[in-house]
Amino acid sequence: xxxxxxxxxxxxxxxxxxxxxxxxxxxxxxxxxxxxxxxxxxxxxxxxxxxxxxxxxxxxxxxxxxxxxxxxxxxxxxxxxxxxxxxxxxxxxxxxxxxxxxxxxxxxxxxxxxxxxxxxxxxxxxxxxxxxxxxxxxxxxxxxxxxxxxxxxxxxxxxxxxxxxxxxxxxxxx
Amino acid sequence: xxxxxxxxxxxxxxxxxxxxxxxxxxxxxxxxxxxxxxxxxxxxxxxxxxxxxxxxxxxxxxxxxxxxxxxxxxxxxxxxxxxxxxxxxxxxxxxxxxxxxxxxxxxxxxxxxxxxxxxxxxxxxxxxxxxxxxxxxxxxxxxxxxxxxxxxxxxxxxxxxxxxxxxxxxxxxxxxxxxxxxxxxxxxxxxxxxxxxxxxxxxxxxxxxxxxxxxxxxxxxxxxxxxxxxxxxxxxxxxxxxxxxxxxxxxxxxxxxxxxxxxxxxxxxxxxxxxxxxxxxxxxxxxxxxxxxxxxxxxxxxxxxxxxxxxxxxxxxx
Ligand code: SF4
Ligand code: SF4
Numbered sequence: 192x193x194x195x196x197x198x199x200x201x202x203x204x205x206x207x208x209x210x211x212x213x214x215x216x217x218x219x220x221x222x223x224x225x226x227x228x229x230x231x232x233x234x235x236x237x238x239x240x241x242x243x244x245x246x247x248x249x250x251x252x253x254x255x256x257x258x259x260x261x262x263x264x265x266x267x268x269x270x271x272x273x274x275x276x277x278x279x280x281x282x283x284x285x286x287x288x289x290x291x292x293x294x295x296x297x298x299x300x301x302x303x304x305x306x307x308x309x310x311x312x313x314x315x316x317x318x319x320x321x322x323x324x325x326x327x328x329x330x331x332x333x334x335x336x337x338x339x340x341x342x343x344x345x346x347x348x349x350x351x352x353x354x355x356x357x358x359x360x361x362x363x364x365x
Numbered sequence: 366x367x368x369x370x371x372x373x374x375x376x377x378x379x380x381x382x383x384x385x386x387x388x389x390x391x392x393x394x395x396x397x398x399x400x401x402x403x404x405x406x407x408x409x410x411x412x413x414x415x416x417x418x419x420x421x422x423x424x425x426x427x428x429x430x431x432x433x434x435x436x437x438x439x440x441x442x443x444x445x446x447x448x449x450x451x452x453x454x455x456x457x458x459x460x461x462x463x464x465x466x467x468x469x470x471x472x473x474x475x476x477x478x479x480x481x482x483x484x485x486x487x488x489x490x491x492x493x494x495x496x497x498x499x500x501x502x503x504x505x506x507x508x509x510x511x512x513x514x515x516x517x518x519x520x521x522x523x524x525x526x527x528x529x530x531x532x533x534x535x536x537x538x539x540x541x542x543x544x545x546x547x548x549x550x551x552x553x554x555x556x557x558x559x560x561x562x563x564x565x566x567x568x569x570x571x572x573x574x575x576x577x578x579x580x581x582x583x584x585x586x587x588x589x590x591x592x593x594x595x596x597x598x599x600x601x602x603x604x605x606x607x608x609x610x611x612x613x614x615x616x617x618x619x620x621x622x623x624x625x626x627x628x629x630x631x632x633x634x635x636x637x638x639x640x641x642x643x644x645x646x647x648x649x650x651x652x653x654x655x656x657x658x659x660x661x662x663x664x665x666x667x668x669x670x671x672x673x674x675x676x677x678x679x680x681x682x683x
Contacts (some may be wrong), residue, residue, distance in 0.1 A: 212656055230481070247621075248591075251614040255607055269674065278672035285679050286621050286669070293553070293646040294610075295561025304682050332558070335565045337607020351597035 200336035205233035205325055206340055207260040207317070208253045208348075212242045214272040216264035218308030220318075228315040234262065235329040237349050240344040242303075243276025244355070247287040249348050254296050255314065257333065260325035264317065270307060277305070299328060368466040368534025370655075372438065375531040376409055379423055379436060385429075386436030387422040388412050388458035395489045396474065400425060403436070404497070412438070416472045418493045419515065421545045424582045426456065428680060429451050436462040440471070441523040441537075445625035445660030446582035448528055453623070465526025467537030469494030470510060475637065477513055494539045509541055513526045516641065517628040520546055546645045547563050547658055570636045571609040577640060578616060580633035583623050591615050619641050622634060622651050622667040625660040654678050 202338050213219040217238050223230060239245055242265025250261045255330040263284060284303040291298040305315045366630060376386050380403065390401035390411040398417045403409055421443040423427070429435060439447065444463060450456040468490060478484045481501050492512075498511050499506045524537035554565065564625040575592065578584045593597045593614055599615065600608045616630070624644050631641040649656050655668035 198422075200586070210634060247618050248599070248615060251618065252611060255611050255614065275672065278674065279669070281676060281679060282655075282669055282672055283621075285654065286647070287618070288682075289650045289654070290617070290621075290647050292557070293549075293560065294614075295557055295559070295564055297557050302682065332561050334605075334607040334610070336569060336605035337603070347598050354597055 204330070205231075205256050205260070205322065206331075207233045207235065207262060207322060207325055208258045208345065209236045209262045209264065210239055210242075210245050211236055211263075212265040212272075212277075213238055213240050214264035215270065215308050216306040216314065219264070219306040219314040221311045222309060222311030223314045223318075226311045226313060228317055230318055233322055233325075234318060235345060237255065237345065237352060239352055241271065241273050242280035242284075243271070243273065244352060245280060246351070247283050248289060249351065250284075250301060252344065252348055253302065253340075254291075255329055255334065256337075256344040258300075258327070259331045260302075260319065260321065262302045262321050263301075264306045264314075265303075266319035267305040267307055270305075292364045294323070296331070297328060299324060300331060303358070312345075369412065371533035372413055372414065372464055372531075373409050374464060375464055375533060376403060376412070376436065376438075377406065379464075380406070380409070382434060383436045383462060383676055384433045386438065386462075387425055388438035388464075389414065389420065389422070392417075394485075396472075396477070396484055396487055399485070401645070414438070414466060416470065416497075419471045419632060421446060421580075421582050421627055422502075424580060424629065426450075426582075427585050427587060432457075432460060434460055434462070436464060438464045438466040439468075439526050439529070440466075441520060441525050441527060442468075442517060442625065443528045443582075444529060444626045445457060445523060445658075447581065447660075448629060448663045449623055449625055449660035449667075450585070451659075452665060452667065458663065459633070460529075463526065463529040463531070465529030465532045466534050467539075468522040468524045468526075469537055469539055470514045470521070472497065472513050473515045473632075480508065480513065483680075489514060494537070515628055515632070516548065519543055519571060520626075523661065527661060546641075546649075548639065549642055549645045549649070552642055560574040565606055567638045568606045568613070571604070573604045573609055573612060574635060574675070575612075576633040576635060577630035581616070581630040582627065582629065583620055583625065584616070586619075591619075606663065613640060613643060616640075617647050620644065621647055622655070622669045623659050624648050 253261050265277045386403040388401045389398040391413050392399040422437050423446050441674045448567050453457045486502040490499040492510050495510050519542045524539040626648050657668045
């Protein structure tokens with residue numbers, strides 16, 4: 192695998208991965224689209240069933256693979272389709288957010304927030320300002336070894352999302 | 366040592382009810398101990414408790430299955446991992462008998478080596494928690510404990526075994542030398558770029574032997590570690606910076622709110638990679654945000670397994 196199979200099409204220069212909850216932010220992005228709000232095109236979306244499904248390792252994986260930014264958006268607290276998924280997510284995401292700095296990956300490259308399905312305008316604001324932020328930060332520093340950011344890595348993250356409880360780590364309790 | 370005699374006594378009394386008691390015995394020289402599995406009376410006399418009992422005996426628990434009655438001789442820090450596992454229902458409290466004592470801290474071989482050259486010259490070393498008295502190549506030497514001890518002992522606030530069934534000897538009144546980990550504080554003076562470069566260099570040295578994981582008492586997934594999973598494929602077989610760093614992320618994330626900061630991972634690392642910086646950072650965040658110290662109360666619930674509807678300590682992210 193080489194970085195050349197990357198997602199970047201000509202003229203694009205940012206690699207931003209968005210994890211969007213199916214029940215809200217994914218719809219919010221759709222609403223924004225239907226309303227023809229102008230949106231940056233750098234975002235590569237991975238749809239998740241709930242922000243609670245987001246393993247912080249998905250984000251770590253994207254960042255270590257060389258994504259320039261990762262945006263997570265779920266339902267507002269108290270509005271989770273599954274009642275409490277986003278409450279758990281908030282804690283996990285906050286831990287990752289605060290942890291990143293020690294790895295030397297700028298925590299500004301990761302943002303999490305809440306956007307409901309009806310908030311097309313808010314989605315546009317979120318994604319625009321995040322993209323703007325990443326643009327200012329510039330491309331992420333390169334790992335000095337590894338295969339880097341490519342289609343494969345995103346596919347693997349998406350595959351991991353869909354595995355859920357079949358993931359081997361659920362199989363056995365000590 | 367008073368505590369040792371008492372410990373042996375307590376173990377002798379409890380042994381008939383137990384399948385095995387795990388502790389330490391003298392290793393190949395004065396500076397090393399190795400694990401001791403006490404199954405019969407004769408084994409009891411091999412038990413030692415000293416400043417080289419570095420290994421956490423509870424790391425061996427995960428190899429044991431099925432309702433065995435196990436006794437454990439544990440330092441304060443070791444007991445935290447057991448308490449955390451009991452809390453997570455990964456261990457059954459009724460199967461365990463914990464023998465506790467007051468610990469004055471353990472010594473770090475790398476620091477001894479840095480100070481005295483080859484540690485083979487060190488004939489003995491004893492510490493009272495303040496001063497270490499050594500005999501090096503026939504000469505008596507003394508050194509402040511803080512300069513030779515394991516890093517974790519500098520910030521330890523739990524020198525006495527927690528929630529144990531038996532306690533031998535006197536409680537240790539050892540105080541933490543510092544609230545914050547100095548190495549981490551210094552590291553955080555570096556810029557983001559410098560930190561990134563630092564980990565690139567460190568991760569290039571990692572040989573992905575997984576010793577850090579295998580020594581970790583909290584890593585309980587055994588053969589189902591994500592690092593070995595092919596589906597999903599988290600890591601490739603390549604031992605390169607990206608994959609090695611990802612492995613560290615896996616370890617840290619899976620231990621968020623669980624890591625008891627025992628330092629076993631870093632101690633076991635054959636490449637001397639300072640991976641405790643990462644664990645310390647995460648444990649510090651958990652303390653700051655959730656006022657939670659892993660492994661100090663079996664009745665508690667780890668912060669990532671619960672939530673508050675309003676989180677006063679988490680800034681709202683817009
Ligand atoms: S023990 Fe050290 S060398 Fe081995 S996998 Fe862990 S960090 Fe890498
Ligand atoms: S990650 Fe390291 S410090 Fe934390 S519990 Fe495991 S071995 Fe101990």
